[in-house]
Amino acid sequence: xxxxxxxxxxxxxxxxxxxxxxxxxxxxxxxxxxxxxxxxxxxxxxxxxxxxxxxxxxxxxxxxxxxxxxxxxxxxxxxxxxxxxxxxxxxxxxxxxxxxxxxxxxxxxxxxxxxxxxxxxxxxxxxxxxxxxxxxxxxxxxxxxxxxxxxxxxxxxxxxxxxxxxxxxxxxxxxxxxxxxxxxxxxxxxxxxxxxxxxxxxxxxxxxxxxxxxxxxxxxxxxxxxxxxxxxxxxxxxxxxxxxxxxxxxxxxxxxxxxxxxxxxxxxxxxxxxxxxxxxxxxxxxxxxxxxxxxxxxxxxxxxxxxxxxxxxxxxxxxxxxxxxxxxxxxxxxxxxxxxxxxxxxxxxxxxxxxxxxxxxxxxxxxxxxxxxxxxxxxxxxxxxxxxxxxxxxxxxxxxxxxxxxxxxxxxxxxxxxxxxxxxxxxxxxxxxxxxxxxxxxxx
Amino acid sequence: xxxxxxxxxxxxxxxxxxxxxxxxxxxxxxxxxxxxxxxxxxxxxxxxxxxxxxxxxxxxxxxxxxxxxxxxxxxxxxxxxxxxxxxxxxxxxxxxxxxxxxxxxxxxxxxxxxxxxxxxxxxxxxxxxxxxxxxxxxxxxxxxxxxxxxxxxxxxxxxxxxxxxxxxxxxxxxxxxxxxxxxxxxxxxxxxxxxxxxxxxxxxxxxxxxxxxxxxxxxxxxxxxxxxxxxxxxxxxxxxxxxxxxxxxxxxxxxxxxxxx
Numbered sequence: 001x002x003x004x005x006x007x008x009x010x011x012x013x014x015x016x017x018x019x020x021x022x023x024x025x026x027x028x029x030x031x032x033x034x035x036x037x038x039x040x041x042x043x044x045x046x047x048x049x050x051x052x053x054x055x056x057x058x059x060x061x062x063x064x065x066x067x068x069x070x071x072x073x074x075x076x077x078x079x080x081x082x083x084x085x086x087x088x089x090x091x092x093x094x095x096x097x098x099x100x101x102x103x104x105x106x107x108x109x110x111x112x113x114x115x116x117x118x119x120x121x122x123x124x125x126x127x128x129x130x131x132x133x134x135x136x137x138x139x140x141x142x143x144x145x146x147x148x149x150x151x152x153x154x155x156x157x158x159x160x161x162x163x164x165x166x167x168x169x170x171x172x173x174x175x176x177x178x179x180x181x182x183x184x185x186x187x188x189x190x191x192x193x194x195x196x197x198x199x200x201x202x203x204x205x206x207x208x209x210x211x212x213x214x215x216x217x218x219x220x221x222x223x224x225x226x227x228x229x230x231x232x233x234x235x236x237x238x239x240x241x242x243x244x245x246x247x248x249x250x251x252x253x254x255x256x257x258x259x260x261x262x263x264x265x266x267x268x269x270x271x272x273x274x275x276x277x278x279x280x281x282x283x284x285x286x287x288x289x290x291x292x293x294x295x296x297x298x299x300x301x302x303x304x305x306x307x308x309x310x311x312x313x314x315x316x317x318x319x320x321x322x323x324x325x326x327x328x329x330x331x332x333x334x335x336x337x338x339x340x341x342x343x344x345x346x347x348x349x350x351x352x353x354x355x356x357x358x359x360x361x362x363x364x365x366x367x368x369x370x371x372x373x374x375x376x377x378x379x380x381x382x383x384x385x386x387x388x389x390x391x392x393x394x395x396x397x398x399x400x401x402x403x404x405x406x407x408x409x410x411x412x413x414x415x416x417x418x419x420x421x422x423x424x425x426x427x428x429x430x431x432x433x434x435x436x437x438x439x440x441x442x443x444x
Numbered sequence: 445x446x447x448x449x450x451x452x453x454x455x456x457x458x459x460x461x462x463x464x465x466x467x468x469x470x471x472x473x474x475x476x477x478x479x480x481x482x483x484x485x486x487x488x489x490x491x492x493x494x495x496x497x498x499x500x501x502x503x504x505x506x507x508x509x510x511x512x513x514x515x516x517x518x519x520x521x522x523x524x525x526x527x528x529x530x531x532x533x534x535x536x537x538x539x540x541x542x543x544x545x546x547x548x549x550x551x552x553x554x555x556x557x558x559x560x561x562x563x564x565x566x567x568x569x570x571x572x573x574x575x576x577x578x579x580x581x582x583x584x585x586x587x588x589x590x591x592x593x594x595x596x597x598x599x600x601x602x603x604x605x606x607x608x609x610x611x612x613x614x615x616x617x618x619x620x621x622x623x624x625x626x627x628x629x630x631x632x633x634x635x636x637x638x639x640x641x642x643x644x645x646x647x648x649x650x651x652x653x654x655x656x657x658x659x660x661x662x663x664x665x666x667x668x669x670x671x672x673x674x675x676x677x678x679x680x681x682x683x684x685x686x687x688x689x690x691x692x693x694x695x696x697x698x699x700x701x702x703x704x705x
Contacts, residue, residue, distance in 0.1 A: 059648060063642065063643065063645070063648065066642055067642060095644070096642055096643075096644035096645055097644045097645035097646045097647075098645050100645065100646075101645060105649070108646070110645045110646060110648075110649045111649070112649075
């Protein structure tokens with residue numbers, strides 16, 4: 001009795017936060033609702049096998065799950081539909097210090113590694129927040145890495161604590177319309193002026209630019225023709241996004257999934273920035289971000305995994321509960337086997353992902369750089385594909401209901417294309433493995 | 445004259461409140477293997493209250509918050525949680541894992557008494573009960589053994605002055621009762637006392653470095669004597685399906701038939 005009372009009490013207590021941020025869409029009873037709300041909150045255990053994780057990873061998993069439980073699926077449905085930034089979610093993670101998970105302790109971070117940050121990102125997508133939840137904080141966790149590593153003392157002390165505590169949000173400005181994968185060819189220029197630089201050019205797919213006050217920007221400081229070494233000529237900056245200042249414009253891109261979080265085209269036209277925004281040495285920008293690219297592969301892999309497990313969990317639940325011809329549809333092997341197959345793919349991708357993260361974290365020079373690269377790229381590839389399989393089959397297992405927003409799996413399916421496409425395409429990963437591992441001639 | 449608050453918060457690792465417990469095959473207790481465990485919810489409230497007493501900066505400064513738990517090898521998990529929430533240090537009393545719910549309340553109370561005396565504690569904040577055994581006796585027994593005043597089921601704790609006067613709002617049937625007592629004191633917590641916080645990441649990291657001492661009952665001069673024997677634990681009978689009646693008359697005659705009218 002007491003246990004039950006507690007369950008109900010706790011539910012009221014711990015879900016009070018999002019109700020304060022208005023859940024109009026969630027509070028309406030949908031005509032599609034298949035069953036009355038049950039009072040039991042007894043959770044099934046995670047379908048993901050949890051053995052083998054470190055204590056740190058398990059702690060992160062539990063703590064993030066608790067925070068995410070304040071943001072139910074209805075919150076994310078509403079944000080997705082209304083294309084409204086999940087700022088309460090960002091604030092909740094910032095309040096408890098989670099944005100600093102992989103930043104150094106002396107700057108107010110937790111000093112943990114990519115293995116733990118990956119677990120955090122996975123737990124976020126897995127909670128039902130999906131890629132929207134992950135993307136709302138992704139750049140703050142990841143794009144701050146090169147800054148923390150190469151920034152001056154002053155840059156660090158002014159910027160990092162404010163990003164960790166959520167005062168400032170940041171975005172990552174690398175991709176350009178005509179230089180997606182060819183980062184070394186990028187065209188946005190930073191020209192030296194009297195007391196700083198002037199930026200001109202265009203960036204695209206800049207997540208969270210609308211809500212960010214900072215951008216980690218990669219721009220060309222040496223014209224391509226004059227570059228001596230192909231990896232030089234680009235510089236990294238941590239700039240303010242001053243919307244009132246001339247020369248800055250941004251346009252939201254309408255997109256397939258993750259609609260809560262804005263993605264943008266950003267235009268610079270003689271946008272002035274001070275000299276002290278330069279991170280590290282001029283011309284070394286590419287090398288600086290190269291270091292972080294493998295980390296980002298791991299985070300994306302984790303995000304994909306979480307999405308896949310979330311979809312699969314929904315599918316399994318539906319297959320247990322949906323009765324057709326007098327028995328649960330999940331009793332039919334035609335429904336069960338594709339889900340079981342998707343599960344094994346996710347589990348295998350999980351092992352690849354946390355293996356890659358471990359290699360990245362323990363990289364003391366004993367593992368060759370390209371081995372870490374192969375592991376991280378492979379992990380991103382298999383995790384994204386496993387997530388796609390799980391999301392697609394989850395929609396199909398739901399039949400017509402899979403097409404309804406209320407069941408969440410259509411949202412997951414739309415979102416799972418992000419880790420398939422970004423930050424590097426499947427084809428480029430295949431090229432990389434062909435060349436680096438199989439020693440096949442390069443095709444491009 | 446109390447110079448500051450030295451708080452002891454005993455906690456317990458129990459099956460998570462959201463898990464539906466199952467009886468083990470031997471019918472000797474609840475199945476604990478492979479089941480999610482967490483900090484007893486009432487103990488979360490007592491830690492939270494101890495931390496809030498510190499944050500409130502009342503007339504008496506909190507000198508130290510000691511979390512303590514008796515249990516098997518996994519017990520440090522909940523102690524780390526307690527320290528992440530704000531306890532300064534922890535004692536793990538290693539009593540091994542047992543299928544019978546661990547030491548009885550009187551044993552626990554004796555153990556706590558020994559710690560109170562050794563550590564010069566002047567306030568013990570306990571959950572009113574653990575949600576596994578639901579015995580709800582430890583706090584009262586401890587107050588009895590120590591000869592201290594006690595306030596059970598607290599929904600508000602207010603330190604009034606430097607002399608250590610404490611006012612406690614205590615929930616009773618149909619209302620609340622306000623009690624006043626002087627330190628040293630035993631308080632047990634009720635659900636409405638506060639809303640426990642989530643441990644922040646920096647605090648989780650700091651908790652790893654806080655001191656956690658392992659001790660045994662023998663170190664505290666207490667023996668794990670058992671006065672009770674559990675004969676059998678069984679599930680409540682499964683609910684049988686209900687029936688439908690056509691109309692009000694049908695309902696009335698059914699109620700009469702069942703002897704309810």
